[in-house]
Amino acid sequence: MLILTRKSGEQIAIGDDIVINFLEIKGTQVKVGIEAPRHITVHRQEVYERVREENMAAASMTATELSLASEFYSHINTRKEEET
Amino acid sequence: MKIKTTRFGEITLNDDQVIHMPHGMLGFPDSQRFVIIQNKENSPFLWYQSLDDPDLAFVITNPYLFMPDYNPQLKDGVTQMNWQMDGKGFLKTLEVYVVVNIPRGAPEKMTGNFMGPLVINPLCRQGLQVILSDGGYFHKTHLIFQMTEKGQGEDSEDKVGV
Numbered sequence: 001m002l003i004l005t006r007k008s009g010e011q012i013a014i015g016d017d018i019v020i021n022f023l024e025i026k027g028t029q030v031k032v033g034i035e036a037p038r039h040i041t042v043h044r045q046e047v048y049e050r051v052r053e054e055n056m057a058a059a060s061m062t063a064t065e066l067s068l069a070s071e072f073y074s075h076i077n078t079r080k081e082e083e084t
Numbered sequence: 085m086k087i088k089t090t091r092f093g094e095i096t097l098n099d100d101q102v103i104h105m106p107h108g109m110l111g112f113p114d115s116q117r118f119v120i121i122q123n124k125e126n127s128p129f130l131w132y133q134s135l136d137d138p139d140l141a142f143v144i145t146n147p148y149l150f151m152p153d154y155n156p157q158l159k160d161g162v163t164q165m166n167w168q169m170d171g172k173g174f175l176k177t178l179e180v181y182v183v184v185n186i187p188r189g190a191p192e193k194m195t196g197n198f199m200g201p202l203v204i205n206p207l208c209r210q211g212l213q214v215i216l217s218d219g220g221y222f223h224k225t226h227l228i229f230q231m232t233e234k235g236q237g238e239d240s241e242d243k244v245g246v
Contacts, residue, residue: 038163043215050223051200051215052111058185058197059112061143063091069143069184069191070127076231 090138091131092121102135103204105211106165109183110200115140118211129184132202144181144202150230156180156201156221161214167205179204184227192228199223 004012012020018040021033034042086096103118115134121141123129128149134140147154158175169175180203182196198221204211 038160039166041160041164041215043217047199047215047217048110051197051213054185054197054200054223055109055111055142055183055213058142058183059140061141061184061186065186065188065191066123066129066131066143068189069186069194070124070129072191072194072228073128073231074126076228080231 087119087133087135088138089133089141091141092133095119095121095133100209103209103211105213107212109142109202109213110215112137112140120144130181132181132183143184143186145184145196145227147180147182147196147198147201150196150227151198151225154180154198154221155219156198156203156214156216157219158203158214161203161212165205165210165212167208167210177206179206182225185224194227195224196227197223198225 006012006022008022008025010022012022014020017037019035021035022030023033024031036042085099086094088094097119101119103120105116105118107113108115112134115136117135119133119135121131121133123131123143128145130144132142132144158178158180162169162175162178167174180201182198182201184194184196186194199216199219200213200223201216202211202213
């Protein structure tokens, strides 16, 4: 891993078309601005991880689980329709 | 073509049923071709079966059944995929699904990942899992809670306390 030290207001260039701006440093927080082509996706790592972990968990679903869920859904739906 | 799957055995499908996902589903970059398989009549749930990995299938559903005012920001995804925006109604032609997680033996606790919707462009049969960083949507939205609670569309994160 390349490790660089930067001051507030300084930048890092990645390749020809990505620039990271270190806008503000306050205590333990850093405000970062990212300039990148629109086809490059930029996300907070934890958001990316959450979606990925949900996918991992969802990928092992079996037909049994789904039919239980379908039944449960119909049950709730019928009850909702009766109420209205 | 004929495809082998773990859950459904060998299935036969036409080329025009295949959905191409150049980036795959998050965490599964090697599976890039999928097909939607109807689970049961009158069930809101569908299977999203990989054609590249017989084992890999997700349960997906229509998010609007559970959150009628769901409004994911899809423009960045459209740009990323280089989909041509033909007129104002284009975004409405996209199909939107969420991946469902059903805990074993506890269907009442099933959740939908509203933070990472699956978006399909039916015109070119391409798909993308979009990550919504700032939309206020949660990755574990309780589906039954959404159905039963009168105040639909509220952020379930606060109430469920996860």
